[in-house]
Amino acid sequence: MAFRVVVYGGSGNLGRSLITLFRKNNWEVTSVGTRQNIEATHNIIVSNDDSLEVQGKEVMQNVSSILNGEKYDAILCVAGGFSMGNLAKGDFLESVDLMVKKILNTALIASKMSTVNLKDGGLLMLTGVAGLQPTPVAKAAVHHLFDSIVSKGSGLPKNAKSIAILPGTIDTSDNRKGMPNADFSQWIPLDLLSQ
Amino acid sequence: MAFRVVVYGGSGNLGRSLITLFRKNNWEVTSVGTRQNIEATHNIIVSNDDSLEVQGKEVMQNVSSILNGEKYDAILCVAGGFSMGNLAKGDFLESVDLMVKKILNTALIASKMSTVNLKDGGLLMLTGVAGLQPTPVAKAAVHHLFDSIVSKGSGLPKNAKSIAILPGTIDTSDNRKGMPNADFSQWIPLDLLSQ
Numbered sequence: 001m002a003f004r005v006v007v008y009g010g011s012g013n014l015g016r017s018l019i020t021l022f023r024k025n026n027w028e029v030t031s032v033g034t035r036q037n038i039e040a041t042h043n044i045i046v047s048n049d050d051s052l053e054v055q056g057k058e059v060m061q062n063v064s065s066i067l068n069g070e071k072y073d074a075i076l077c078v079a080g081g082f083s084m085g086n087l088a089k090g091d092f093l094e095s096v097d098l099m100v101k102k103i104l105n106t107a108l109i110a111s112k113m114s115t116v117n118l119k120d121g122g123l124l125m126l127t128g129v130a131g132l133q134p135t136p137v138a139k140a141a142v143h144h145l146f147d148s149i150v151s152k153g154s155g156l157p158k159n160a161k162s163i164a165i166l167p168g169t170i171d172t173s174d175n176r177k178g179m180p181n182a183d184f185s186q187w188i189p190l191d192l193l194s195q
Numbered sequence: 196m197a198f199r200v201v202v203y204g205g206s207g208n209l210g211r212s213l214i215t216l217f218r219k220n221n222w223e224v225t226s227v228g229t230r231q232n233i234e235a236t237h238n239i240i241v242s243n244d245d246s247l248e249v250q251g252k253e254v255m256q257n258v259s260s261i262l263n264g265e266k267y268d269a270i271l272c273v274a275g276g277f278s279m280g281n282l283a284k285g286d287f288l289e290s291v292d293l294m295v296k297k298i299l300n301t302a303l304i305a306s307k308m309s310t311v312n313l314k315d316g317g318l319l320m321l322t323g324v325a326g327l328q329p330t331p332v333a334k335a336a337v338h339h340l341f342d343s344i345v346s347k348g349s350g351l352p353k354n355a356k357s358i359a360i361l362p363g364t365i366d367t368s369d370n371r372k373g374m375p376n377a378d379f380s381q382w383i384p385l386d387l388l389s390q
Contacts, residue, residue: 051292052288052289052291052292052295053288053289053292056288087306087307087309087310088310092303092307093247093248093251093303093304093307094247094248096247096303097246097247097248100247100295100299104295108287108288108291109288111282112282112287112288114282115282115283
């Protein structure tokens with residue numbers, strides 16, 4: 001029987017890297033992302049314009065029909081986003097709103113999904129950050145969400161394991177382009193993070 | 196010349212109490228809330244259905260026409276909300292979404308407003324919480340927002356002061372009804388918090 005995993009953020013850098021690894025090991029992979037991941041077994045395409053409730057319902061319904069009564073061995077949320085600037089920036093509210101949608105809402109839906117579609121003893125993983133503003137406003141909420149997930153009475157399946165990863169800067173081509181003068185040796189290789 | 200203050204959450208328990216106090220001291224008060232505050236000098240009525248961007252634009256435009264070139268001496272955000280339950284709760288996503296709108300979005304708009312409409316040396320106040328789930332998912336983000344506001348280069352006016360209040364349970368009639376067996380003596384009197 002194949003293991004099953006959902007990768008929320010499956011069309012992003014970290015998500016694509018994870019899916020390659022899982023497919024190599026013959027896992028059945030559901031990708032949730034804004035673009036299709038051609039390596040994934042199943043794709044659920046979502047939009048960054050969706051409200052939490054709309055995307056939540058859509059993803060949960062799709063997952064339920066993909067699983068057809070089965071459950072996931074692992075639910076990994078690696079959806080993310082990045083935005084610079086302080087309060088005085090003209091589009092500060094729009095930036096935070098987008099970060100909340102990309103970072104907090106995806107973590108909330110993955111967590112909610114774990115109460116319904118994760119096996120007893122399965123793994124839930126969320127992604128936090130060590131970083132910059134206004135990204136951390138949304139990430140701070142994920143950190144808190146994680147605190148409440150690992151506490152008693154969280155609603156997660158029996159013996160389910162939860163981990164949060166808190167990467168510094170990940171070594172991707174986009175990040176190298178955006179920060180050409182940074183010390184790349186301090187960055188986290190993408191394939192290391194996937195292992 | 197009268198002092199000017201905006202109370203975001205002016206139709207809530209804490210907001211109403213603050214507005215009574217400010218009006219007694221002849222401040223010109225702008226209330227932002229879901230209902231009219233008849234004591235306030237000006238009212239901006241908002242809806243909990245608004246997105247961050249919609250409510251942000253509406254409030255900023257209204258504030259700008261009320262101020263007519265003047266600035267506020269203080270911007271106080273005491274908007275809040277409360278919701279119980281864990282991840283397994285059927286309407287968990289809807290609850291968090293409402294808490295984000297009531298708690299995080301209001302704090303973000305008040306903070307953004309401070310970069311435009313607060314006097315040099317003025318006061319920005321946000322409200323955090325010591326509390327329960329899923330309210331804290333939104334509150335955690337406010338705590339982080341506050342951290343970034345008090346750090347250098349936040350975009351706030353010169354010498355502006357910022358405080359965050361972190362109340363336990365506030366002694367209101369709604370809270371007494373909701374928790375009839377609690378020890379009210381440990382609760383924070385509403386008028387104490389307003390002073």
